[in-house]
Amino acid sequence: MIIKPTLRNNIFLSAHPLGCEHYVNDLFEEAKQLPNFGGPKRVLIIGGSSGYGLSSRVTLAQNAQASTINVSYESRPKDQRTGTAGYWNNVAFIKQAQSLDSKHYDIIGNAFSHQTKAITIDKIKETFGQIDLLVYSLASGARPNPDTGEVIYSAIKPIGEDLVGKTVDIASKEIRDIHIKAATPEEVQGTVYVMGGEDWQLWVEALEKAGCLSKGFKTISYSYVGSGAMDQIYRSGTIGKAKDHLEDTALAMNSWLKDKYQGEAVISSSKAVTTKASVFIPGFVSYISCLFEVMKELGNHESILAHKHLLFKDMVYGDKRLVDAKNRIRVDHHEMEPRVQELTKRYLQQYQNESIFELSGTQLFLTEVHHNNGFGYADIDYDQDVDLEAILPKLDNLFDYNG
Template sequence: MIIQPAIKSNICVRVHPLGCKENVRRQIEFVKQSGEFKGPKTALIIGGSSGYGLASRIALGFGCKTNTVNVSFEMEPRGATRTGTAGWWNNIFFQQFAKEEGLSFKDFVGDAFSFEMKEVVVDYIKKKYGKIDLLIYSLASNRRTDPRDGVTYKSVLKSIGDEVRGYSIDITSLSLKEEIMEPATEEEINNTIKVMGGEDWQMWVEMLSEAGVLADDFKTIAYTYLGSPATYPIYKDGTIGQAKKHLEQTAAALDNIVKEKYNGEALISSSKAIVTKASIYIPIFPVYGAILYKVMKKHGTHEGEIEQKYRFFKEMIYGNERITDEESRVRPDNLEMDEQVQSEVEDILKSVSNENVREITDIEGFIDDFMKINGFNFDNVDYDEDVDLEELAKLELL
C-alpha cells in the first residue's frame, strides 16, 4: 500500500507507520544529544502515546533511564489498508528503541477510565516495580464512562454565555475559515467537567495509594493549557476552562494528601501551545498557534513537545529552576507567555486575513507539525514506497 495523507474536516484519518517511527526517533535523538539528568526511577503515564505524554515518556526514559508504564487507548492496524492510529505506532516504535537501550517499559492499551484497567495496571506495578515515583496525567478524550455509575459523558468545545466567532485554518487549502462556537448548556458544561476535569486523575492516585505502590517523595502532575487572552474565549472562559478549574481544585486536594502520606506533591503544569490531533480544528487556536510559531521562531524561543518536556523535567521538576505562578501552577509555557511575544502575537491577530496569512503567520510550519504527528512530511521517509501493513502489523506490544 502506498500511504498518502487523507484529511477529512481537518482530521488526518490515515497515518504512516514509518513516519511515526521517525517522529519517535528524532525525539529520542534530541534527548540523547541533550544529556542525562536526575529523575524518577519509575513513572506511570496516563496518555503517553502522543503529544506531551509521549514526549514525557521519551524525556524520562532516555534522559534518566526511568522505567515507564504507559496507558493509552489506540487502534491497531487492520488488514492491508487500515493504518491504525499514530499512537499505536508510537508505542510500538518507542518499545523498539527502548529495548535497544536496555530500558524497562510496559504499555497497556485500553480504557484508562475503567476500574478494570486501573486494577490491571496497579497489579502489574506492584509485581514488577513495587512502587512508582511519578504519575503523569496527560489524557485527552472526548468521552468518558464513569465506572461507578456506568454513564457515558461527552465533552464539548463550546463557549459559555455568548457565541464566539473566530478564524480557524483549513489544512487542505492553507486558508482561514470562520468558525462559530455555540454557547453550552449547563448539562454540557457539567458533562465536560466529568470527562476533562480531575475526577479520573484522583481515582488513579487513590487506587495507587490504597495498593501501597506510591514511593516516598511521590509526585503527580496533570497537564493543562492556560493560553493568552487571545484564546480565553475558547479555553479559560469556555467549557474546557470549567473542566480545567476542576482539575486545579483536584490538584489542591491531592497535594494535601500526598504531602502528608508521602512527602510528595501534586502539580498542575501549563504547557506551551503546540499542534495536537485535536487542536488543529479548535476555533481560533490554530490561527493563534500559527502566529505564535512565527513570533517565537523569530525570537529563537520556539519549542516542540520534546524540547519543552526535557526542559520541564530537567529544570523544573527534578532541578532547581521551577517557575510557578500565583496559583502554584508550574509554568513551562513561560516562553510563550513572554510579554514581548504576546504583544507581537496580539498585533498580528488584529490584521491577519486570507490575503496575508502566509506572510505574517507560520501557517506552513504549523501544518507541517500536524502532518508530522501523523507520520508525514519527514524528508528521510520515502512516501512513494509500498508499505506492507499486514507485515508491520505483526509487530506486537510487549
C-alpha cells in the same frame, strides 16, 4: 497498502508507520543532545502515546534513565485501517527503548475503566513494585462512566455568548468562518466530567490503595492558561471550567500526598505546542501559527521535547521552579512574555485571511501536524506499498490489551 494523509475536520484518519517511527526516532535523537538529570526511576504515564505524554516519556527514559509504563487507548491496524498514530508511536518507542538500560511496557485500553486501572496496577506490582511518578496526560473527547457505562461527551464551546471568528482548514489550506453557539449548562458539566481532574484522582487513589506509591511520589498533570487572544474559547469557555477543576484537584491531592508520602501533586501550565489535541480547538491553529512566528523571530521558540525536558530537569526535579499563586508550574513563561503576546495579537489581526499561510510559523505548524501522524518526511516514499499485515504479527505481542 499505499498510505496517504486522510483528514476530516482537521482530524487525521490515517497514520504512516514508517513516518511515526521517524517522528519518535527524532524525539530520541533530540533528547540525546540534551543534558541528563536526576529524576524518577519508575514512571506511569496515562496518555503517553503522543503529544506532551510521549515527549515526557522520551525525556524521562532517555535523560533520567527511568523505566516506564504507558497506558493509551489506540487502535491496531485492521483491514484497510492503518491504525492510529499513537499505536505506531508506541511500537517505535519500544524499539528505541531496547537500547536503554531500563524497562518499558504499554497497556492499550480505556484509561477511564476500572479494569484498565486494575491491569495497570498488576503490571506495576509485577515489574516495578511501586512508582515514583505518575504523569497524567490524557486527552479525550468522551469519557465512559466506569460504573454505568454511560458515555459523557465534552464540548469545546464558549460560555455566555456565541463565538464568531475564523479558523484554518488544514486539508484545503483555507480560512473558514466559524460560529459556535454558547455552551448549555449540561455541556459545561459534561466537559468538566471528561476533561477535569476526577479520573486523575481516581488513578492516584487506586494506586495508593494498592500500595503502589513510593515515598516522595509525585504526580503531574498538564494544563494551559493561555493568552487573552484565546480566552473566549479557552479559559473563559468550557475547557477553562474543566481546567479549573483539574487544578483544584491538584491542590486537594497535594495536601494529603505531602503528609503521607512527602510527595506532591502539581499542575504544569504548558506552552502552546503542536499536538493532536491542538487542532480540535477553534481558532487555535491561527493563534499557534502566529505564536510560532513571533517566538522564532525572538529566538525563544522551543520544541515539545525541549519543553518537557525543561519541565522535568529544572522545575519538577530541579531547583528552578516557577510557580504562580495557584501553585501551577509556569513552564509557559516564554509564551506569556508581554512582548510575545503583544506581537502575537498584532499578527492575528494582520493575518486574518489566506495570507496566514505565508508565515513560516504556519508552515512549521502544518509540518509538525503532518509529522505527528507520520507524513511529510522527505526521505520516505509515500507511494511505496506498506504491508501492515506482514509487520503486525511481529509487533502485536509488545502490548497488553484491555479491549
